[in-house]
Amino acid sequence: MAAIALTGLTKDYPGGVRALDGLELDVADGEFFALLGPSGCGKTTILRTIAGLEEATAGTVVIGGDDVTRLPPGRRDVAMVFQDYALFPHMTVTDNVAYPLRIRKVPTAERRGRAAETAGQLGLTKQLDRRPGQLSGGQQQRVALARAMACHPRVFLFDEPLSNLDARMRLEARTFLKRLQRELAVTTVFVTHDQAEALALADRIAVLSDGRVRQVGTPTEVFRRPANTFVASFIGSTPMNLLPGTVTAGARVLVGDAALPAPVGEIAPGTPVVYGIRPEYLRLTPTAGEDTVTGEITVVENLGSTQLLTLEGPAGTVQVVVPEDSEAAPGAPLHVVPRADRALLYRPDGDGELLTNCPTPGGAAPGA
Amino acid sequence: MPADAAGLGRARAAAFVAPALLLIAGFLVFPALWTIYLGMTDYRLTGLAAAEPAFTGLDNVRRALDEDQFTHSLGLTLQFVVGSAVLGQALLGFAIAWLLRERHGALRRLVEALVLLAWILPGSVVAFLWIALLDREDGTLNALLGTPGTAWLVEHPMAAIIVFNIWRGTAFSMMLYAAALSSVPPSQLETARLAGASSWQQLRDVVLPRIRGHVLTNLLLISLWTFNDFTPFLLTNGGPGDETEIMPVFVYKTALFNGELGYGAALSVLMLLVNLVIALVYVRLLRAREAAS
Ligand SMILES: Nc1ncnc2c1ncn2[C@@H]1O[C@H](COP(=O)(O)OP(=O)(O)O)[C@@H](O)[C@H]1O
Ligand SMILES: [Mg+2]
Numbered sequence: 001m002a003a004i005a006l007t008g009l010t011k012d013y014p015g016g017v018r019a020l021d022g023l024e025l026d027v028a029d030g031e032f033f034a035l036l037g038p039s040g041c042g043k044t045t046i047l048r049t050i051a052g053l054e055e056a057t058a059g060t061v062v063i064g065g066d067d068v069t070r071l072p073p074g075r076r077d078v079a080m081v082f083q084d085y086a087l088f089p090h091m092t093v094t095d096n097v098a099y100p101l102r103i104r105k106v107p108t109a110e111r112r113g114r115a116a117e118t119a120g121q122l123g124l125t126k127q128l129d130r131r132p133g134q135l136s137g138g139q140q141q142r143v144a145l146a147r148a149m150a151c152h153p154r155v156f157l158f159d160e161p162l163s164n165l166d167a168r169m170r171l172e173a174r175t176f177l178k179r180l181q182r183e184l185a186v187t188t189v190f191v192t193h194d195q196a197e198a199l200a201l202a203d204r205i206a207v208l209s210d211g212r213v214r215q216v217g218t219p220t221e222v223f224r225r226p227a228n229t230f231v232a233s234f235i236g237s238t239p240m241n242l243l244p245g246t247v248t249a250g251a252r253v254l255v256g257d258a259a260l261p262a263p264v265g266e267i268a269p270g271t272p273v274v275y276g277i278r279p280e281y282l283r284l285t286p287t288a289g290e291d292t293v294t295g296e297i298t299v300v301e302n303l304g305s306t307q308l309l310t311l312e313g314p315a316g317t318v319q320v321v322v323p324e325d326s327e328a329a330p331g332a333p334l335h336v337v338p339r340a341d342r343a344l345l346y347r348p349d350g351d352g353e354l355l356t357n358c359p360t361p362g363g364a365a366p367g368a
Numbered sequence: 369m370p371a372d373a374a375g376l377g378r379a380r381a382a383a384f385v386a387p388a389l390l391l392i393a394g395f396l397v398f399p400a401l402w403t404i405y406l407g408m409t410d411y412r413l414t415g416l417a418a419a420e421p422a423f424t425g426l427d428n429v430r431r432a433l434d435e436d437q438f439t440h441s442l443g444l445t446l447q448f449v450v451g452s453a454v455l456g457q458a459l460l461g462f463a464i465a466w467l468l469r470e471r472h473g474a475l476r477r478l479v480e481a482l483v484l485l486a487w488i489l490p491g492s493v494v495a496f497l498w499i500a501l502l503d504r505e506d507g508t509l510n511a512l513l514g515t516p517g518t519a520w521l522v523e524h525p526m527a528a529i530i531v532f533n534i535w536r537g538t539a540f541s542m543m544l545y546a547a548a549l550s551s552v553p554p555s556q557l558e559t560a561r562l563a564g565a566s567s568w569q570q571l572r573d574v575v576l577p578r579i580r581g582h583v584l585t586n587l588l589l590i591s592l593w594t595f596n597d598f599t600p601f602l603l604t605n606g607g608p609g610d611e612t613e614i615m616p617v618f619v620y621k622t623a624l625f626n627g628e629l630g631y632g633a634a635l636s637v638l639m640l641l642v643n644l645v646i647a648l649v650y651v652r653l654l655r656a657r658e659a660a661s
Contacts, residue, residue: 053558074564086555090577099573100563151563 002064002154009059029207034202042211049052079148087132181235229275256315350353407634413627428634441618453594461541487539493603512588529600548582588650
């Protein structure tokens with residue numbers, strides 16, 4: 001009962017900064033929705049506008065069917081977890097968690113009980129009488145979560161809640177957060193600049209840049225079929241290779257001196273395109289051929305179970321992910337073959353939109 | 369034990385410190401002790417007792433405590449301190465700092481400049497401005513309020529010097545509180561707002577617990593400054609009668625107008641003791657706070 005609908009949302013900050021520009025976004029009830037984008041693209045602004053901490057310059061915010069655009073934050077029934085957790089340093093864990101209940105005039109005994117129960121759910125039973133200064137980063141983060149949960153809001157808003165944790169804690173907290181959200185089934189909007197976090201956690205992701213939505217979709221859709229070159233280069237632990245090329249006869253794209261198979265569809269031969277292929281979908285091959293990309297290895301990066309190689313060749317700079325046991329050394333020549341079913345074609349100009357309409361492997365093409 | 373880090377040795381180190389110690393002894397310790405001594409004599413500016421002051425022990429202190437004039441003056445001083453510093457400057461300073469906390473640009477700079485101006489102008493200039501403001505015949509205030517002929521400094525002398533001192537000293541509290549408020553993370557205030565807290569609840573639950581140390585330090589400083597402030601004398605001369613004869617004015621009149629240097633010195637020592645008590649109270653409150661957190 002608490003879907004969120006943002007319509008025509010525009011936000012101008014004093015000083016002429018347009019942080020959001022006619023944003024349209026729908027978050028379904030109970031959904032775990034991630035806002036993903038580089039720093040400064042307006043993610044925090046969206047969250048704060050939903051919360052009512054910023055007033056929209058134009059557009060409307062609807063939560064659970066109610067237009068809350070002009071309501072003060074305290075009457076929107078949303079809870080927010082800030083990047084710095086915003087715990088009150090002079091209050092114990094119990095008092096922190098019970099604070100929203102205290103403002104709602106819940107009797108002392110009841111709110112202490114509810115606070116202890118919620119904190120217990122998050123494994124904070126032993127810390128109830130401590131102050132935030134005496135807790136570890138992970139515990140502080142869970143106190144902030146407990147405080148958000150204690151008053152059973154309709155919507156959770158998380159602003160990069162994992163970014164202050166060290167790498168290991170972050171993985172634990174991620175799994176924990178996902179399970180918690182499943183159990184509570186409260187609509188959640190989660191802001192992050194980390195694409196891996198968004199892919200791992202979210203039911204759906206909105207990729208943003210410069211205050212505009214560049215793509216909305218499930219993690220699989222966004223990963224497999226980025227809607228434009230911006231999303232293609234932003235999503236994925238190694239960015240997608242985007243190589244300028246020209247469509248030729250025989251459903252191939254000429255990139256450098258290689259004629260690579262591609263889902264050309266109706267595109268006329270001679271059309272300039274951008275050929276997109278993820279480094280994971282390039283395979284080593286011993287011999288050069290018409291459909292191989294050839295180059296010289298310039299950089300070898302060890303990623304643990306895989307290696308990331310950077311090639312320089314007629315096709316330009318190409319990155320390839322190869323198994324850990326392949327013996328690659330800088331200076332050596334290398335031939336790689338793309339997986340044709342994973343190649344994508346983008347417009348070389350404009351916003352770099354996806355041109356091809358090849359079927360998503362293992363699923364229907366979205367928005368087709 | 370921290371050893372002799374500079375490698376000077378005791379004797380040479382003492383030689384370096386000696387000039388400073390001598391200056392302090394000569395200009396600080398000696399006058400202080402001399403005042404205490406004077407306070408136990410009947411030393412006068414003129415007459416027989418000027419030539420040969422007699423030692424009178426605690427007679428001066430006893431006289432002060434017996435005389436209505438001293439308790440009257442002390443009472444006025446407390447009114448002045450509580451009214452103009454603790455209530456006036458501290459509350460007004462906080463209110464301005466709170467209202468300006470999210471504002472930047474012209475309005476903020478204007479208010480800050482005006483408030484600071486009152487603080488940095490010399491006392492004599494400020495006193496003249498206020499006499500012109502409050503004058504019975506052509507005073508600006510009478511013109512503004514349409515109350516010609518009201519002699520503010522005669523009819524409401526205490527209120528006049530209290531308002532005067534609020535106006536004069538609010539800048540310090542405002543700046544101190546502005547700095548303190550900027551140390552409150554906005555996310556904590558926003559968490560409270562999201563929970564539905566009113567402005568007053570945000571102040572009570574988030575802001576005040578965080579800036580208590582600043583509040584106490586500020587109150588300590590402005591209380592002491594106001595207790596020892598002599599500027600009101602320039603406005604009212606301690607009058608009419610003795611209606612605004614706060615302690616510094618009382619001491620001044622006793623010692624230099626009436627020439628009773630011995631009695632005046634004893635009064636100064638009593639003032640010092642009151643200051644000490646005020647300071648101790650605040651320091652204890654500060655300690656209690658540190659122990660609690
Ligand atoms: N209070 C503010 N005043 C002026 N500009 C702001 C303010 N907050 C954010 N901005 C600007 O709005 C844009 C979006 O900011 P933000 O929403 O914080 O981005 P993100 O959270 O994605 O990093 C940025 O260009 C930023 O500089
Ligand atoms: Mg942000």
